[in-house]
Structure formats: structure tokens, C-alpha cells
Amino acid sequence: MLDVLVAGAGPVGLWLAAELRLHGVEVTVVERRTAPDGRSRAVGMQAGTLDTFATRGLAERFIERGTPVPTGHFGAATTRLDFSTVGAVHPFMLGLGQSVTERLLEEHAVAVGARVLRGREVVSLTQGPDAVEVVLRADGAHRTVRARWVVGCDGTRSAVRQAAGIDFPGQDTTMTGWLADVELAAEPDAGPDAGPGAGPDGPPTAPPTAPPTAPLAATGPAGSFLAVPIGDGVHRLAGLSTATMHRGTGEPLTLEEVREQTRALLGRDLAIRNPRWLSRYGNATRQAAHYRAGRVLLAGDAAHMFFPAGGQGMNLGIQDAANLGWKLAAVLQGRAPDALLDSYEAERRPAARAVIDNTRAQLALFAAASPEQIALREVWSEALADPRTNRRWARRIAGFDDPLPATAPGAHPLTGTRLAGLALAAADAPTPHPLMHHGRPLLLDLAGTRTPCPAPGPDRRTVAVNAGESHPLWRDVTAVLIRPDARIAWASTEADPQRRAADCLTALRGLCR
Secondary structure, three states, X not given: OEXXXXXXXXXXXXXXXXXXXXXXXXXXXXXXXXXXXXXXXXXXXXXXXHHHHHOOOOHHHHHOOOEEEOEEOOXXXXXXXXXXXXXXXXXXXXXXXXXXXXXXXXXXXXXXXXXXXXXXXXXXXXXXXXXXXXXEEEXXXXXXXXXXXXXXXXXXXXXHHHHOOOOOOEEOOOOXXXXXXXXXXXXXXXXXXXXXXXXXXXXXXXXXXXXXXXXXXXXXXXXXXXXXXXXXXXXXXXXXXXXXXXXXXXXXXXXXXXXHHHHHHHOEOOOEEEEEEEEEEEOOEEEOOOOEEOOEEEOHHHOEEOOOOOOOHHHHHHHHHHHXXXXXXHHXXXXXXXXXXXXXXXXXXXXXXXXXXXXXXXXXXXXXXXXXXXXXXXXXXXXXXXXXXXXXXXXXXXXXXXXXXXXXXXXXXXXXXXXXXXXXXXXXXXXXXXXXXXXXXXXXXXXXXXXXXXXXOOOOEEEEOOEOOOOHHHOOOOEEEEOOOOEEEEEEOOOOHHHHHHHHHHHXXXXXX
């Protein structure tokens, strides 16, 4: 019998598999596709995801293949979000195609011992008291496997979610945008459709210039446009036109339409050529009624879907996996009660709800057409010029300010938050992230008096360090317990070592049971 069967070899399923293996769990990933998808649905890796990868020593693998982008956007606001303010180890968004991300994550998952089996599709499942029987189809034949737990990371049409009988309520698509992964030449292609000319909704456009090396955005009454370099000489173009936003997602998108829309929305020609992927996308928005049904759990797009604004979808799903991995391992191995898994939905469902809300707000700004809507976009752009407002939304888009469940009275404000802004006075560990490669809870003694907490044991680690130049929230913190997913489980400003030790023991018992 398998410990865990993960359905879906996208970024979420692969990261979950790797996290489970870090705790010694036997995990098999099954994927319906027989080969990796060369298309890249996600092209932005947020600072929060890079920080997660840094806790396992992997961030540089992605950074060396991507393009750091120091700012981001909220809808079509003209004021950019400044990621340098979020307190992240890597304070930028990374332009990187999802196909590259998946390849690197699969290499990592396989290297730590996960099995990835392609060409296997989930057909049905039946739950028992101690296991789940899953029927898989491969090469036209059916096979039944048993697993103690099953996790659906198999996308918005999740076969696991449907087989488990979990509803997926929400709204269908009411408007569409388009995307194109293309090359941009310094000179237009030959032919009457490639050179400068009049866009269908505006005056003659300017001649093409060299391809942009940074994100290029434009907004106006005709709609919104964005171009982002994603590596290997390819750019992701995305547009939402008020003239075409009611076309169906199934209506083919042609290269000629992309050229026309780019001229209309951007006001100039980009000499578009060699398309890799052309597609329309909609604003269908749904969230699973539950993230768990018995021994079946959901993560990533299987649990939520929304308009792809701000590059949050893949990143939200990877945080689902980071949250679930250590909890599922602890329950499966008897180190925590089954009730620990209830905290997975309690924490991740509000996080997805917040992203759903902000993507709906962004869509309203993208689609602004009336004088009132355009005025709203201008007012919001002005609001983002305030550093505090800008930092708040930069942190939210980067994945650092999820809504927090209620904490115990008297808990430190850091409790429940993502680890950020803590600098250590150590050359080999300027932040706590290099100390977390083991994937266990990390207890940091910041008081210089060696907090007399219990011996580390096999499922946690204690390190005495001195704090460096940190965010003011860390100013008086004497000890902190960090969960494997880089959330703060407990922080103390207690100066008395004995009282601090008692509080520490309570926090450890609550975390590790």
C-alpha cells in the first residue's frame, strides 16, 4: 500500500511530493499527460515562493534561469508595486516559464525519492476506514492501487475532487482576455501585417523598436496590455480588450488578432513572430466547498480557480503544498493527531478567498471602460503611491500577508505570519532560511542566554543566534519557533529564561504534539 498518492505532476503536486519525502513518506505522483507540457500557464514566480524554495536550498536553481523583476502590478494601476519593501530574501518577482519550473521541481522530487508516473489517469476512488482505493487508467487498461491518503493536485477539472464528491461552486466565465507566448524582433516581419500601421481602434502606430527587456504595460479606454520576458527570447503578451472581451474561451486566437490587439492596446507594433502558444482565458472563479473529504485532500487549482491577475495562481498552490506537506507527514507517521489536518483548510481557505477577492478587483481595473471606471483606476493608482499602501499590496501579491486565523490572547503579532524581515548576525546564515533545509520546526534563541527548551529531538532543531538589522517587529523578540512551512508558530519577548522556557515547551507541544 502507498503512503500517499498525489494526482497531478504540476508545480503543486511535485512540491508536495518533495516535502513529503523530506519527512520520509513514501509518495507516488500520477499524471495524466504522457510528457511534460511545454506551455507555461504561469510565468511569474513570486517572492514568497522563492522564499519557500530558499528554505530547502533551491531558490538559486530557479533564479539563474529566470529574469528578476523588481516591481509588479495591481490590475491596470499605473503605479507599480515595489517588491523591495516586502522583507523577502529575494525581493523580486521572477519571470520564468512554468515549463521550466515544472522541470526543476520534478528533478528535485525524483532526487529526494518521489516516484513520478506519467500516462496514468484517475478514473474513480473508493474510501475505506484506513485507505483509499484508486482506479487508474493507463494505455487503455485499468489498475487499482491503495493508498493511505490521496491528494488531488490535478487542476481545475480535478478528477480526484469529482470522485470524492466535493462541490466546486462559483461563477462561470463572463469575460475573456488573451495571451500569447511569442518572440519579438527588433524589426517587423516581412508582409503587410507585420509593419507599422493603423490599429483598428486608434491612430497610426509608431514603428517597432527593440524587444522590451522589462515588463511593458499600457492601459486606456480600449483595454489593458502587458508584455513580460519569460526567458529563452520569449515574451508573454497578455491583453484584455473592451471590444473583444466577450468572445468565448474556445474561440481560436490567431497571430493576426494578437498583432492587431497589440497595436490597439499598446499603440505601437512589437514585430511579433514565432508564436509558441496562443490562448484565451476567462474569469471563471470557483473554490472547493471543502479541502478534505475523509482521506482525500485538495491543493492548488483543484481547490481554487480565478482570473490570472498578478501571477498568484501557481504561487498560491505551492503555499498550499508547503502547508499540507509537513502536517500530512506528521499525521501519517503518528506524530500528530488527525485534527492537525483540519488546520490545513482553516489556514489555506481564507488565503485563497483573499486572492479571489483581489483578482476580481484587478479585473475591474483591467476592464475599465466608462469614465467612472477609468476614474477609479486613476484614484487607485494615486493610492498606491503612498508607501504604506504600496508595501501592503506588494506583500499581499508576493504571498506574505494571507489572512490569519485567530490566535490565542496575548500572542505576539508575528504569530501565524510568514517568516520575513529577520536578519541574523551570521555569515553562513544571514537569514533563518539556510537553517531550515531539514524541513523540521526551527527554534531560534535570539536572547543570547540559551533558552533552556527541551532537547531538539528528531522532529525539531534548536539554534542559538544573534539578530542583526531586522524589521522593527523583531526588535524585542527573544525566541521564535518557525514551522516547516516558514510560518511563525510562536514568538516571545519574555526576558526571564525560565518563563520563556515554559512558554516554549507549550508551543512545541502544540506544534509537534
